[in-house]
Amino acid sequence: MANKIAAIGKRDAILPYKAIGVEIYITEEKNEFKTIIEKLVKEEYAIVLVTEEIAEKYADIIKEYNEYMIPSIIPVPGTEGSTGYGARRLREAVKKAVGADIYAE
Amino acid sequence: MILKVNATRMELLQMKKKLIIAKKGHKLLKDKEDELMRQLLEMIKSIRELRKEVENEISSVVGRYQFAKASMNKETEDEIFLIPTKKINISVREKNLMSVRVPEFTKEVEGKIRSYGYAFTSGELDASLLALDKIMEKVVSLAEKEKTIQLLADEIEKTRRRVNALEYIMIPNIEDTIKYISQRLAEMERSNTTRLMKVKDIVRAH
Numbered sequence: 001m002a003n004k005i006a007a008i009g010k011r012d013a014i015l016p017y018k019a020i021g022v023e024i025y026i027t028e029e030k031n032e033f034k035t036i037i038e039k040l041v042k043e044e045y046a047i048v049l050v051t052e053e054i055a056e057k058y059a060d061i062i063k064e065y066n067e068y069m070i071p072s073i074i075p076v077p078g079t080e081g082s083t084g085y086g087a088r089r090l091r092e093a094v095k096k097a098v099g100a101d102i103y104a105e
Numbered sequence: 106m107i108l109k110v111n112a113t114r115m116e117l118l119q120m121k122k123k124l125i126i127a128k129k130g131h132k133l134l135k136d137k138e139d140e141l142m143r144q145l146l147e148m149i150k151s152i153r154e155l156r157k158e159v160e161n162e163i164s165s166v167v168g169r170y171q172f173a174k175a176s177m178n179k180e181t182e183d184e185i186f187l188i189p190t191k192k193i194n195i196s197v198r199e200k201n202l203m204s205v206r207v208p209e210f211t212k213e214v215e216g217k218i219r220s221y222g223y224a225f226t227s228g229e230l231d232a233s234l235l236a237l238d239k240i241m242e243k244v245v246s247l248a249e250k251e252k253t254i255q256l257l258a259d260e261i262e263k264t265r266r267r268v269n270a271l272e273y274i275m276i277p278n279i280e281d282t283i284k285y286i287s288q289r290l291a292e293m294e295r296s297n298t299t300r301l302m303k304v305k306d307i308v309r310a311h
Contacts, residue, residue, distance in 0.1 A: 002194040002213065005245075016170045018186040020238045021193035021214065046195035046210055047248040067259055069208050070197055072252035076244070079167055082160040090156065090254065094149060097258035098142065099265075102149070 003044050003070065008036060009051030013078035017049070028054060034061050037073075045071045051078035052085040059089075108282045112289035120286065124279045131271040138264045141203055145257045152250045159243050166237045173230035181226065191216045191238075195245065205260045207253040212245045 006023045007014040014024045025036045033054065040048055048071045055062060055075035062073050075086040095101050110116045174182060192215040200209045 003197050005193050005195060012171065012174070013167055015182070015186055016166065016234060016237050018189050019191065019234050020241060021189055021191040021216070022241075046197050046208070047245065049244070049248075066255050069199065069206050069252070069256070072208065072210075072248040074244075074248050074251050077160050077164045077167065079171065081164045081168070086160060087153075087156055090152065090251065093255050093258040094145070097145060097261040102146070 003046035005047045006040050006045050007049040008033065009054055009078055013051045030058060033058050037061060040071060041065060041068065047071060048073045049076045051076060052083045053078055056085045106278050106281065107285045108278055110282060110286070112286045114290065117283065117286045117290070120279055120283045124276065124283065127271055127276050127279060131268060131276065134264055134268045134271065137203060138261060138268055141257055141261045141264065144202060145254065145261065148250055148254050152254060155243060155247050155250065159240060159247050162236070162240045166233050166240065169229055169233040173227050173233055176227045185226065193241065205256050207256055208249060210245050210249045212242060
């Protein structure tokens with residue numbers, strides 16, 4: 001099956017993605033974010049890129065789709081550069097599974 | 106804790122059977138957990154590097170794009186992105202990793218970036234878009250790996266809970282029960298013997 005990529009975030013941070021063929025959704029508002037994510041899940045998007053600030057703010061919404069095979073929702077750095085949330089999120093998942101913090105270098 | 110059962114030979118046999126099954130299940134689940142853990146550890150190594158690379162590159166692209174944006178007006182910016190000619194599709198395949206369903210992404214690209222005129226845009230813009238395009242390959246593989254890690258982590262947690270339930274609750278309980286029943290049966294047998302001896306004495310006295 002052929003599925004699509006989408007990006008969600010602030011206008012400045014995700015506009016360039018549009019040129020390379022990623023669908024973009026500009027939002028910073030919680031309810032809007034939720035409806036967009038629901039729509040993307042329903043339409044079987046494969047990858048959803050979310051800027052880090054927003055991903056961190058609405059982590060509870062994203063968490064609901066953790067056990068779905070698709071979409072893979074991943075945080076990407078926004079206009080302010082990397083906040084380290086992406087790495088932190090992975091680290092949490094690993095810590096939960098292994099019971100020890102082995103993600104750190 | 107002793108399970109609520111009648112102290113009969115029947116129950117004893119059943120308990121012994123249950124214990125064997127529980128031990129077998131425990132071993133299998135433990136093996137599964139170990140294997141999942143091995144897979145996870147392997148993935149972590151590669152993903153840590155990948156994540157860092159992607160983050161750095163995207164940050165730099167977004168930064169460069171800000172520069173490019175500064176040198177054009179808003180209408181031009183809107184125009185550039187009005188009709189993207191390039192399309193990325195991801196074909197998703199399902200992979201089975203120790204009975205965990207994980208996705209495998211392959212990128213399929215249609216068309217080129219050229220959706221704007223060069224006259225009113227800066228070279229910085231071309232460069233940043235090209236760079237972003239190059240990163241996409243890594244982003245796709247990052248998305249695949251992060252999802253896999255998440256799914257594996259969930260599965261490991263579930264499996265570990267099952268292993269622990271078997272190891273620390275189910276198996277000890279059954280063992281206690283088996284001990285209890287066999288002691289009860291032995292006690293009943295002894296009491297029966299003494300009663301018979303007593304009866305014999307009474308009969309003899311007559």
